[in-house]
Amino acid sequence: MSYHFGRGWAKLIPYLLLLPGLFFYFLISFGPSMATAFYSFTDATGIRGAPVRWIGFDNYREFLFMGRASLDNLDALKRTLIFSFVVTTVQFTLGLIVALIVNQKLRFSNIFRTIYFMPVILGVVIQGLMWSLFLFPIGGPVAKLLALFGLRSEFLGGQPAEAFAWVIFIQIWANLGVTMMIFIAGLQTIPSELYEAARIDGANTWQVFTNVTWPLLTPSVNTNLLLNTIGSLQAWQLFLVLLGYRNGTQVLGYLIYATGFGQTSGSVTTSFRQGYAAAASIVLFLLVLVIGMTLQQYLQRREKRILG
């Protein structure tokens, strides 16, 4: 790693020029992330200059073990896990199927690929408003389609469980393109000779998939599973656009935001309880950490077994 651009003091120039980027990172991202742990033990509010007192584990105790509110919190936690599990498994499976189909290089398949990827660039606001309109309950397209089968739905305005299910659906719709693209990138690294060899050996389509495609796709499988799991555990912005802070639909990410920055839900307005929200952040962080690490361990062992 010899440095060619001068000696002595000149060797410090790279450090000097690296500083701004590193400084921003520590100031805005890394530092605040770490400080979340500190704030979780305080009664910080969102008011400038208000005293911040150390209150030990009170926030955690209240979050987990105090009456009605903590039951709601545990419900939100359970809902976060359900959301993450359903989104990850469905998005993973559909993403793989769509990638395999699009990757056949049929005519127009590039156009289809572009169409599926489209929502990724539009962002949650447009994604959410688009679907609010598409799910218009009075004579909207989906409502009409359901009516053909004699079904009715209030969609996003319906029962909490139903509204929640629609958010899951839209979340998958919005991010399927990323999963698909990662799989396609993986599929394109598999040498075509392997497929030909398998065919010559008399393997059928399913055997080719299980013996060639699936094992060689391991890196993309790992990336997708990890990204989807971690991403969906932390995702909540579509809830904000589609439902607002509605009882029976909250996930942890939204709960953190709502308790930290005040949020009106029906007649209940929460105040700026930032210490409490920080404690909820740490709970979510631990959830992500435990699930992410376990998954990572498993995927690494599996990769070793398959790819040697």
Next chain:
Amino acid sequence: MSTPSSDNFPVRRIRWGVIGSYAVMIFFALLYLGPLLMLVNTSLKTMPSFMKDATSLATELHFENFREAWTKANFPRYLLNSVIYTFSATTIYILAAVFVAFPIARGYVKYSGVILTLFVIALFLPPALIPQFQLILNLGLYNNPIGYVMLFLVNPIGIVILVNYIKTIPRELDEAAALDGCGYARFVWTIVMPLIRPAIATVIVLHAIGIWNELIAPTIYLTSKEYYPITRGLIVFQGVYGSNWPTLAAAVLMLTLPMLILFLFLQRYIVSGLTAGSVKG
């Protein structure tokens, strides 16, 4: 293998596969284009015709929805804000990022491996939401465009993408340039930057889309309407015109179309950014 039926069989099976593939692709395409078409159709209707039948095709084209949305929603202002935030934060970020990524990739700074790891683990750290707010508040930058832009000067994934790309550029280049008397800063600025243009484009596009589409930060940090970016503006507009779908649809569409056009040109960079590093694991 020589009987006619088994000779025909593979041909027919492949055909079915193709038809099935198109059926699946078209089904999914409808799922993706449907909401977009509904948006277009609704934006061209009047409110009474929408209430009468939400899905009927617009028979007359009512472009006044667009005019109404454009003027009433204060869109020009919000759009300008979004452009300013996105442009300034992305420019500062990318300049700083190249000078972080280059010495790390080359090992020109001590502990470059450790520094890179610091950026990589950012994905797994606790949400920074609360302390970030306390920081901005105590710096007196709440409801201040400068404070808002500051939030977007960080993007760890971009650093990783740049480092990986810079590693593919031969080291001999550094030596040769140094022998010719080229200084470090000038080398990075005039020689490295042009060489890593594809990676820079990818990172810029990823970062800019993130800022453009951001909804939470403006909701938390900007209270004055004159500072709102377009995302927040749209949500506020929805709050006021939520039941007037033709106007709201026109507003949403006016923001969707430019993004879609841009997307068609930039797709390559977005895809390479999102799939970066995924193949190697």
